[in-house]
Amino acid sequence: xxxxxxxxxxxxxxxxxxxxxxxxxxxxxxxxxxxxxxxxxxxxxxxxxxxxxxxxxxx
Numbered sequence: 884x885x886x887x888x889x890x891x892x893x894x895x896x897x898x899x900x901x902x903x904x905x906x907x908x909x910x911x912x913x914x915x916x917x918x919x920x921x922x923x924x925x926x927x928x929x930x931x932x933x934x935x936x937x938x939x940x941x942x
Contacts, residue, residue, distance in 0.1 A: 884921060894919075895928050909934070913942045 884903050892901055894912035901910040901919070909918040910926055917933040919926060936942065 884924065884926075888926070892926060892928070896930055911936070911942065916942070 884905070889901070889903055889910075892910065893899060894901055894915060894917065896915050896917065897912065899912060899914045901912055903910055903921075904918075907918070908921045910921060910928075911918050916936040916938070917930070918936055919928055919933050921927070
């Protein structure tokens with residue numbers, strides 16, 4: 884994922900910054916505990932497509 888893209892992307896729910904996890908191909912919003920998928924290099928920034936991160940998982 885291009886660093887320039889990561890610098891401008893924010894969570895569509897709360898507008899906080901996102902962390903890219905290359906191994907999982909996901910953008911993580913720690914504030915909302917959501918993981919947005921990255922498919923074929925394209926971030927899918929739809930809340931309906933996001934995976935909820937359980938409270939038991941460490942961020």
